[in-house]
Amino acid sequence: MRANVWSGRNTVQVENVPDPKILNDRDAIVKISSTAICGSDLHLYDGYIPTMEKGDILGHEFMGEIVDVGRGVSNLRVGDRVVVPFPIACGNCWACRHELYSVCENSNPNAGLAEKMFGHATAGIFGYSHLTGGYAGGQAEYARVPFADVGPLKIEDGLPDEQVLFLSDILPTGFMGADFCEIQGGESIAVFGAGPVGQFAIASAVMLGAEQVIAIDQFDYRLEMARNRAGATDTINFDEDADIVEQLKVLTGGRGPDAVIDAVGMEATDSHGVLHAAERVKQATRSESDRGGALRDAILACRPGGIVSIIGVYGGLMDKVPMGALMNKGLTIKTGQCHVQRYMKPLYERITKGDIDPSFIVTHRLDLGQAPDGYETFKHKQDECVKVVLKP
Known part of the structure; x- marks a missing residue:
């Protein structure tokens, strides 16, 4: 598959990388229909977040269609359309039970790194350095979603991607x-x-x-x-x-x-x-x-x-x-990093009722292959850029 990867400070490039696979019974694989460049991605791009490695797949704002699920995921089926929250949360630890999903105690396999930096571990985050788990991100054609029985929100109506995509984070x-x-x-x-x-x-x-x-x-x-x-x-x-x-x-x-x-x-x-x-x-x-x-x-x-x-x-x-x-x-x-899972469903209901249409922030729509141009345009505020959406 194609994916946008970090290649060094101020450098990203779209490469062919291996397709993701189910690694755990609670995993799902999502075929990505829309993904976005976030302002916090620029901190990675600019080299201010440590533990990035060449070839890391970027991106934590994405949505798409379920194409495979592990045996432990009973709430999602192949063909479901979902938005994926950026914090990866187990749903079972003390933090998750108190809806503090971005500080989940179980989802960051590199907890020791985060503890050295912050005193306690953060949750795992898609595409956001090895400090937050080293998970492959969503600026790609496909993504593996751990704890898929907890995170993704099913979209059960015909709202366009750009109205619901930003439920993933911003x-x-x-x-x-x-x-x-x-x-x-x-x-x-x-x-x-x-x-x-x-x-x-x-x-x-x-x-x-x-x-x-x-x-x-x-x-x-x-x-x-x-x-x-x-x-x-x-x-x-x-x-x-x-x-x-x-x-x-x-x-x-x-x-x-x-x-x-x-x-x-x-x-x-x-x-x-x-x-x-x-x-x-x-x-x-x-x-x-x-x-x-x-x-x-x-x-x-x-x-x-x-x-x-x-x-x-x-x-x-x-x-x-x-x-x-x-x-x-x-x-x-x-x-705090946002406890996205706490807010996704109530905000989805506000969108369906017409209280807010989040698509108003989208100014640039690019093919995934144009991701390097998208990063430069977004970083330097070229062409009155506010938000870039990438289409795999």
Whole structure:
């Protein structure tokens, strides 16, 4: 089969690789109909996530048709159309029983690596380094899905792929970011980053009843999408408005947002010249893994007693986190890789009812063989790119 593989920093290529096979009774094989390039894939592409190996198959957002199942999978049949969540979860451990699927205790065969990095193991993740299990990803013609009796969501209607594909990751991730904000109705929510996850965080905050949703980004075309498609009430272009914290205070009557969502993560770009330049140097020389501009501003901008929701991916360490502001303002931080299986079915129901149509973020559709071009277009924001869908 064809698959998009990691070949080194800033290099991917489509190669012929062996077809996946059933290895465990709880496995399934999916013939992939649609897959996507995620913003967190760029962290792999840029070389900031350790333990990648040449030839690793990328991709953790995919869906398709079941073509084979192991003997232990009774809830799926050959021919079923499914969306596959990016965290691989056993369904039986303490974490899974508490719906904390992205920290499943049993699905990461390389748990020791993750423990050295984070103190505890994460769940296995498709196509996301050997730190998260070394599983082959879904930017391919076929994929093996472990614990298939727990993960995949069956799609039983005629909705097009692009309306349900993002249930695999970024729609639940954006929704979880808004859910963390404890929205009851009438709140002011700021969202750092108007990429795909940020767009869905904005749309979810609106859907949950926030009165004011402020989108922050440096690209006007993404801010326009945030306002016209996701429902943001206000936008800030930080290339034009250098003091984001002050701008957020102005927009919220001096108090600051009730909650702030960081949908950016480890490769943040901000306008604080010297500090940003220093962090770029540290990251490039691998003396610091993450850039913290968005997170720092989120902490400084959030009103006292508010919530900082972190759904952008961070991989390791960063300097200059304003712990004094965090503690003295009494902020609550909520974060994590998304527990996708918790949110898939409720969000699927919202899609079928017409509450949200996630396909609005798709700007580029390419053949799988064009994946290298897709990565470059997505990384460099060429041609007003927001989201790339690949068709095997």
